[in-house]
Amino acid sequence: MARSNSHRTQSVRLSIPVLLLSTVSALAQDARLPTISVAGQQPNEDAGLQLAQPAATGSRLGLTPLETPASVEVITEETIRARGYATVTEAVSQAAGISSTADPGNGHSAISTRGFIGHNSLLRLYDGTQMYVGAGTVTFPFDTWTADRIEILRGPASVLYGAGGIGGVVNVVPKKPSATFQNEAMFEFGSNLERHVAAGSGGPINSKVSYRADVSGRKSDGWVDRDETESLVFGLGLRAQASDTLAISLSHDYGYQNPSRYFGTPLINGQLDESIRKKNYNAEDSLIQYRDNWTQLKFEWEASDSVTFNNTLYRLTTNRHWRNIESYSYNAGTGLIDRADALEIAHDQVQYGNRFDATIESSVLGLKNQSAVGLDVNQVDFKYAHNFDNGAALTSVDPFSPQVGLFQSDDPFRPRHQTQTKQYSLFAEDRLSVTDKWTLVGGLRFDHIVLNRDQFDNAANSFEKTFADLTWRAGTVYNLTPDLAVYGQYATATDPVGGILNLSATNRGFTLATGKQTEVGVKQSLMNGRAEWTLAGYHIVKTDITSRVPGNPTLTQQIGEQSTRGVEFATGFDLARDWRLEGNATWLDARFDEFTEAGGASRAGNTPPKVPELLGNLWLTWAFAPEWKARSGVRYVGERYSDNANLNKLPDYTVVDLGLEWTPHKDVSIGFRLYNLFDKVYAETAYNDQQWVLGLPRTAVVSTHVKF
Template identity: 40%
Template sequence: MNDSMRTAHWHKAAWAAGSLALTLGAGVAAQEQAPATVEVTETRLAGNPTLSLDERNETGSRLGLSARDTPASVSRLTSADIAERSLMRAQDVAVRMPGMSEAPAPGNGGSSLSARGFGGHNSVAQLVDGARLVVAAGTISYPFSTWPLASVEVLRGPASVLYGDGAIGAAVNYVARKPRFDRTRGEAFFGAGSYDTLQGGVGVSGPLGETVAYSAYADADRSHGYRRDNGYERQNVSSALAWRASQDLTATLSLDAGHNDDARYFGTPLRNGRLDDSIRRTSFNVDDALVRYNDRVARLRLDYQAAAGLRLRNETYYLTSKRHWRNAETYTFDAAGTRVNRGDYLEILHDQQQAGNRFDAMVDGRVAGRANRLVVGFEWYRTRLVHSNNAPYGGASVVDPYDFAPGVFSSPVPTIPGRRAEMDTRAVFLENVLDVAAEWKLVAGLRRDVMDFDNHDLRTGVSLGKDYHPVTGRLGAVWQPSTQFSLYGQFGTATDPLSGALALPNGSVSFDLTRGRQLEFGAKGGVPAVKGEWTVAAYRIEKRKLLSRDPDNPGVAQQIGQQSSTGLEIAFAAEPLPGWTIDANAAVLRARYDDFQEIVGGRPVARDGNTPAGVPERTASVWTRWRFLPTWDAGLGTRYVGLRQSNAANTANLPAYTVLDASLAWRQSPSLNWTLALKNLADRDYALSGSGGVRWLLGAPRTVQLSARTSF
């Protein structure tokens, strides 16, 4: 897409968003003939944004438990917290929570996360309103915008008992805004910032009579980027219509869509393992590169209070993802250090569909005179992928880094469909919480999946199939001797795919899923004197059945490897003084290969005792906010990510980094806020991901954004 087409596309999106705002605003005005009441935009000062121990957390359990009553580590940031920190990308919210970090790349949708020593989409599940986004080929590209989100919730540790395969490290749930029956609320924002960045969005929700309510949110985002291939254009729409068919039955239809012409930046080559400042803003991709994602999601949710103590819930959904990459993806300096060799001229297309249904029944009753809640249900989903590419990925060029001519994409191999993959998953699950005594709760869960996988090679005609039958569970106890303090312990199990949910490891049907187990102990408490809450968790996770090479026969892969992590996480949020809030967390862990053989030069080499690639063993995040005048607020945040290894041999690494952010907010009126946000205040260069001593994917430099938010 050329510049004129991009500009026209942006103008259409901006015009559509503006028209929607005017239409919705007119509709609101028409409905409210009486004198309007001004709704004050939320400026919460409670010191517990990520903890919220006494609020119900839907991601940690289907039982409707509060965070305090859940025997696991759960965190949440709401839409108000997200707006306060000027976070525009969905994954940027998740990495503000304890122990979470990122490893983005255009190939994984820029959305790959790491938790508790395990990284990537195969180990950290991502969901929308509790529906699992199946990883087709290492990529998740939705959601990317925070504007339509009510909150982002994270359950750390094994989550397969709730969400199925691929959740040993954590599960991240993006919770969309819902229609509201109580009153009409409209809101909008517009922002402008560094590198010709423009952002805007509008949304409204409210009743359409006594039995129908709606919500509609749209936003768009455009930037030229701090280098030629960092520009992007994104549009996002989220809508829902709720119908109260009766006092006990509600049906909600949601339609969401996202279009993302994303950055084409695949990294900066290193000179002798070091970053050369003279090329840190140079682009090395071809001129006609593209990274494009189009996602559509439709969902129908039914919620029926069938009788006293019996609640039935059902959700049916259909998702499509169409993705297209065309890039030169690797860049390395030649031996003389004067030229950059480009390779991996890749063109890849994903045509992915996911359809599913989840039903559960919640039963409230008593067992031996004690309160008991049981959730039992089933889930089915089918994912299909047609994967096209130009394998075996030929094409190469040599460019001058100081007199760069981008050239165009050229491949000796045509791009054609390569394989078609289908995964059919059926699962039954149950959860139960029993008040075994006045101060004790026992929480248990069990899930059995039946997974049928078929892989069809469209070039050779060979078809292979594999069935998996994992059983996962969780057993935990919570002791709450007072309203301000609780202790818990938990044992849980999980499974991960070896090479993606829709791929066969090593092209063979001989291998099973990896198996994981965790033992976790923790405490959660409150400090009323400073309106504070705190949590601490200690855990040990083991992941078994990794592919490892036979030392006596390097050509044979065996599923005998193991890796583990042991760690400690702490979090604290408080309001020590009126108008001053602080939210802080830190995590330390020891992640190791316990038993792993890697092929090097045709022979197996033991990597026992090494740290898995891409895993930081130290992370920390702090955000503090000070209302220094009645209408003025200042915010300051820092996020630290420790050193990460780049390979199993631990011979190269990505350095640790610290990023500082700041903001200044002014409430011009009860319904209009202005915010000046500065990201990467110190303008540091840092590596988000990369290939160790060869190439780094650099984070954004210092950026400035001025935005306005209004409610109507």
């Protein structure tokens, strides 16, 4: 994990026609993407865009995406299974406008959307609750097996979830106890010796109590040298219907990971040498380990036909440990790979809190009205240990036959500081039906945050900091027909500078960065949901980002600005009786409007790192015979830069996946998936300017899924 957990990126401007041509032509050339499912009668595993189904992430009022004046996307469990998404990051990086910037430093979970990257700007939620970000890293949830669906809200979300989320929100909604018995199991085996065994069960215990239990274990030898991985997740939930109007739910989720310790491949003389594609330059005894526990107690009370109260009490514990040699660069003089940043880092994080809200249906001047009011309270204790105050000795290895040795550091690993963050917020949301076709939606939130930092080795860097901010949004939806809506929205947001939990003494004088977005769009559902499409255009401006002062580059102030303009399109429809096509395409123009780096260099007009300005996905399913389906998926990611100066570029890439599924029985399916069909060598992201994190090579997976 790098000291700042920051990453550099790249992007390039192309055009939507070029994207569509390139993704189609990739089917005959080289590329990658996950798989999809569908057949003429809207196959069960293909859930479409879900425009008519309620999605809690975009509103607290139980609105559907069609009723919400914002970009909301739902990835269902059926879609996850059909396309073979193993991780949450893999699933969401196929959604419209999203690309992966995951690496070991950010918990393999960071993404980019609408011109912004990182967990502070793109919030991760579990069952509607924000996972507070410790030093740029979020590690839970990660496995898709326990997910009922993944909901994505694009654009500022501070008015719903507090500081952060200027680019969007990812909310993983877990499977819940059910009133009917549901049992399933999955077995998978892959060409990199991937092994996956999972099982789930749910149903009634008696007439009042139901349960849900899930477990998933994964192991792999990895596709680079010495990179064995393993993970385990477990979830258990109980729901008691205490009365006709009161339900009580208790759940606990556990996640353990020994993820990939591959920090990337160094460029040689500025070029990628494919012969070292699978070399791992990390230490022999390198270590990455995460443990997460999430406990939740929920009350749902229907006080009357028009008033509902919800209260959720929760506790999250997270322990993370890294011990790695992270940075690699080619030395032209010696012909060796110089290795630096021998870092050992640990996070000990505890978050507990309570969320209460009331939803009310009423009449205002004779007009139908829905409203929600509530209170969020959180406390997060965060302890940070590391070894990098004095740096570590530089070591060098042969690029082609590296003798990596053991981890060594010149500085002792020990606790350095701890923080305690206390937060409360008051929020309100309202939806007024002006007519049967026209609605107004607004929201308001006040956040108050107090951070206390204790610096163990330097008391002068201990401090207390208070943040208090008000965010709001106002939007409207007009239904041209019951299934065709146009919308517009204006929203404000706040974004922490460098993260709240790990706020440094250097940044303690800064306020939260602020943002605003204007968005307009169209959504339509046709043929009972078998054809859907959405189109959104937006403009986001983020101000108060830290920038060096022109004329005095040693001084940092909040005088910078970054903005993005973009268009997102998504669709899914039946081509013919046995064919279905789904896809999305995104174009954006992201830039620094005002930003100066150390040394006085202005980056105004440059594209922020790791932001592709063109993205696209296509999925095709063909039910070519009874009990048989063939699937293909194509993903295109445009060029990106890995530095603010836009001097180092990551090439664009296209990747193709294929799948075949046989269903000999309605409750049994046997599948074969081939990822990266043409074995494309591509950079998924960059760890630094001369170190690329390469994507998965060609990999085959066989799976069996059984319901009983």
